Amino acid sequence: MQRKLLLLPVLLFLFAKATAQSPLSVDYIMRDPKWMGTFPSSHFWSEDGNKVFFKYNSEKDPADSLYKIDLSKANQLSKVKWTEEKTLTKPQSAFNADQSLRIYRKGNSIILEDHKKKTESQLIEWFEPVSNLGFLANENRISFNAGGNIYVYDRTSKTVSKATSISNGSKSTNTGSASESKAGFLEAENLNLLGVVRERKEALAKSRAYRESIRESSSEYVYFTEGKNLSNLQLSPDEKFATFSVFTPASNKNTAVPNYVDASGFTENLNSRSKVGISPSKVDIGIYDLTRDTVYFVTTSNLPGIKDLPDYVTDYPEKIREEKERSVTLSGPVFSPDGKRAIIQVRAFDNKDRWITELNLKTGELKTLDRQRDEAWIGGPGIGGGFGGGTFGWFPDNQHIYFQSEATGYSHLYLLNVASGEKKALTSGSYEVFDPFLSKDKKFWYMTTSEVDPGERHFYRMPVMGGSMEKLTSMTGNNEVVLSPDEKKLAIIYSYSNKPAELYVQENRVGAKPQQLTSGQSQEFKAYNWRDPQLIRFDAADGAKVPARLYLPDPAKKNGAAVIFVHGAGYLQNVHKWWSTYFREYMFHNLLTDLGYTVLDIDYRASAGYGRDWRTGIYRHMGGKDLSDQVDGAKFLMAKHGVESGKIGIYGGSYGGFITLMALFNHGEIFTSGAALRSVTDWAHYNHGYTANILNTPEEDPIAYRRSSPIYFAEGLQGHLLIAHGMVDTNVHFQDVVRLSQRLIELGKDNWEMALYPVEDHGFVEPSSWADEYKRILKLFNTTLLEEKP
The missing domain is CATH 3.40.50.1820 (Alpha/Beta hydrolase fold, catalytic domain)
Structure with missing residues (x-):
């Protein structure tokens, strides 16, 4: 009997193993x-800092919608109506240096907001779409792009000047401004019969005539693009130079992916990507000298190591390789706030080098400020890809630039004096830095790092020239933080290993307790x-x-x-x-x-x-x-x-x-x-x-x-x-x-x-x-x- 009792637990254990089941x-x-519930994403603040907006779906709609929580109304949750949602974004918006003024596009108009006076006014209504709005070094002057050229609006004189003269045509075939063609029978009859149509055409002609009367052109010089499409057209803040990019895509065969169950009932081909080994796309950066009326392009031939070959070529001694400059991609330029300096990122097409350079605006030559070489490939948080991006910009002092680099083996934030070349690491250690940005008063850096543990993300504040970092978040897991416009509060989307994301709000200080605003998990x-x-x-x-x-x-x-x-x-x-x-x-x-x-x-x-x-x-x-x-x-x-x-x-x-x-x-x-x-x-x-x-x-x-x-x-x-x-x-x-x-x-x-x-x-x-x-x-x-x- 005793032996049978001893065997019973073993038999029960084996039975449990044999019948292991799950409620899932x-x-x-x-x-x-x-079925899991609804969880917030893509959060941002209202401009007054009283509301947090985010994607959510508490009403079981077919897709997520925009919701808001009003902190001034006991954290009331509500779905945002379309009439309100379309007022939340300001297309093509730009701020002045202290962010007291903002300009944005409304239709073809440029609107000015004065945040101190809490007023809004229309500066100008243009006759065609405007883009790339920005304050210049003299903040009474505003630049904008229209019709492939740059214009400047002076808020004091209320006049518009044309900064560039760029034509998409060819100089050899250009015959000047084309006159309007004579109206044909149908158009003439239409204009005679329909008064509103006739009035609109006359108003458009008057608008164009007004545009011609108020713009100022310093010379007859015209730059012809010879049919090439320009992008990233921008004016330096001191109004002495304009720059633009010319993108030449690689001509490579894409792969067709057959769709056998297309709604048409026929097999339709989906046009997909090309394969590895393509020839490089090319980006050239042009400089338009507005004083000398001439255009020239950035040169990269003097970059240190531009002809260096990667180490792996030693595995192919039989290949004959000629010494030549490597293909590169350029991104920028980024102008200093006063417009007197500009920096460009250059990346080798073979992914082995990233150069941060200062651009000589008068010659197009580049001076290397920092070179990061990696025999594998350049990468890491904040480094950016082949066409730019990442952490890269100017300090307000017009002397220092900031960027991220893996020079120590981890991606950290650096400060570099452009004049002296002195480089300073603002962060260091066996962790990585993500998405650093400057406070509005330029006294602090805010950033997310993995300093606590590679498996955690926390939000920090650090003095602008480096020093001790203050950890502002405390919840173990991932803290995805958006700072309120007045920088007094944090909106945090937080999650843990077994807890999906929820939205929290917290005061912007060390030790502040986060308050949970959503609870989206279903009971199931x-x-x-x-x-x-x-x-x-x-x-x-x-x-x-x-x-x-x-x-x-x-x-x-x-x-x-x-x-x-x-x-x-x-x-x-x-x-x-x-x-x-x-x-x-x-x-x-x-x-x-x-x-x-x-x-x-x-x-x-x-x-x-x-x-x-x-x-x-x-x-x-x-x-x-x-x-x-x-x-x-x-x-x-x-x-x-x-x-x-x-x-x-x-x-x-x-x-x-x-x-x-x-x-x-x-x-x-x-x-x-x-x-x-x-x-x-x-x-x-x-x-x-x-x-x-x-x-x-x-x-x-x-x-x-x-x-x-x-x-x-x-x-x-x-x-x-x-x-x-x-x-x-x-x-x-x-x-x-x-x-x-x-x-x-x-x-x-x-x-x-x-x-x-x-x-x-x-x-x-x-x-x-x-x-x-x-x-x-x-x-x-x-x-x-x-x-x-x-």
Whole structure:
């Protein structure tokens, strides 16, 4: 009897393992996300600081709408009516230096707001659309663009002068101003019969005549663009120069993606992107000297290292390379507040160099102020891409510029004196800085950083010349902050690992307590006890500490099997303490854990949030350290968490699908099965902007592509593979898996299957597609890792 009693707990344990269940199901969690509740996004303040606006959906509408919470009315929540919403934005708005004045476009008019006097007035009504409004150094003067030229309105004299004379035609064929053609019979009769039409035409002629009478042109000089389209036309604040960009796009063949279920009933082609290895697009910056009446272009030939070759060329000694200037892209210029100086960002097309330069406006020559070289590729928070962007601008003193750089291995904020060249790091440490901006009084920096932990984001204030940072937010997780117009309050969209986003408001001071304004979780969503996964680091074979999210099952349900999830995008972070954009996968991981699986979600090499070395860890070898991190994660689970050999699966989408393929093709001894979703199978078929950063181009670096593309390793498939792909995917084309499937057929592989989704693009939309895909994934793991019958 005693022996039978001793065996009873063991039998109960085995019974619990055999019947492990979950209150969740794939159909349940993959429904339209509205079942979870409504969560705020895209928040901003009203101009008086009394209201917070945000996207929301408390009335179960087909899509999110604009809502507001009125802080002056006991935090009253209401949907914004369209009549109010259209008054919230001021098109083409611009402020003066102290932000006491604002100009904006209303139709073809320019409106001036005086925030101190609380008045609004129309400055001018133009006869054609206006754009690019701005205050000049003399704030009584305002520049605007119209008809491909720059005009200046003087608020004192109430006159308009034409600053530039630019024609889209050719000098050789220009015959001056064309006179109006003689009206034909139909037009003459129309004007004779219809008085209102006749009056409108006469009014337009008078408007044009008035425009001609009030504009001032200093010379007869005209710059002819020879048919090229100019962009970014701007006037220097001192009104001595105008600059513009000429964009010459690369002429490359795009890929046609067939849509087999078009509403027309015919197969229609969707015009998609071109492939990696394209010839470069070109941006030239022109300078229009308004004093000398001449136009010339920025030159880059004197940039230090402009002819430097990347290190990888040593792998191709047989190639003969001529010494020549590398192709570059230019962005800017950005003028100093007084207009006397200008800076330009230059980026090499091969992604190895970023130069920050001062532009000599009189000659077009560039003086290098800072050069960042990276033998992998230039990147990181605030750095900007090939066509500019990122953190980059002037201090109000007209002497210093600010920018971000990964010079220390982490993206930090720098200040540089243009005259002396002295550079100062305003932030430092093993963390990253995001979205810094100056306070209105220019005494402080505000920024978000990961100083507390790579998996947290907090909002800080710092003296303008650097120093101690004050942490203004206190909630553990992600704090997405928008500062009120008077800079006295913070509007925070906050979330935690198992808590979707909610809106909070807080006073702008250290230690202030945030007040929650929304509570959007549905009762149905709250009914389940969503896990707070452990954030851990395990040891990689090369000594790196790899971050991961770990989901551990109840010991009574543990089945000895594990699933490793691989996030997409490559440069993306998913091991953090806030609500994941992979919320469906997060819920699926809760379901798996309920069923007894151990789940590991890894921020492998190349993931965001961990500095330059982590970011570039896959340079010239995708499927190298990013894949070995998955293998080391599997070994960690077997060594530390009782996961059994032969019972490990892997899955992921996009980049995660690519890693899944590489795992099954190269490490069948570790991974028994895997689901590759919308996966890249050959990097030579992906886009240029992403792929060329990491692998260079197929023509220049075929070694990198050969060792990084799954299609070359398909013969190594041992385990069970599920391929799932949307057929109208315009990002990772359906062609990718078609080519791979033919390769698998020719290799005689029969342990794989494919699920196709005719109406889905790269990001699935239909709940039925999500449910079908994840039921197949769950079935794959249950049948191959637990040997359950289908």
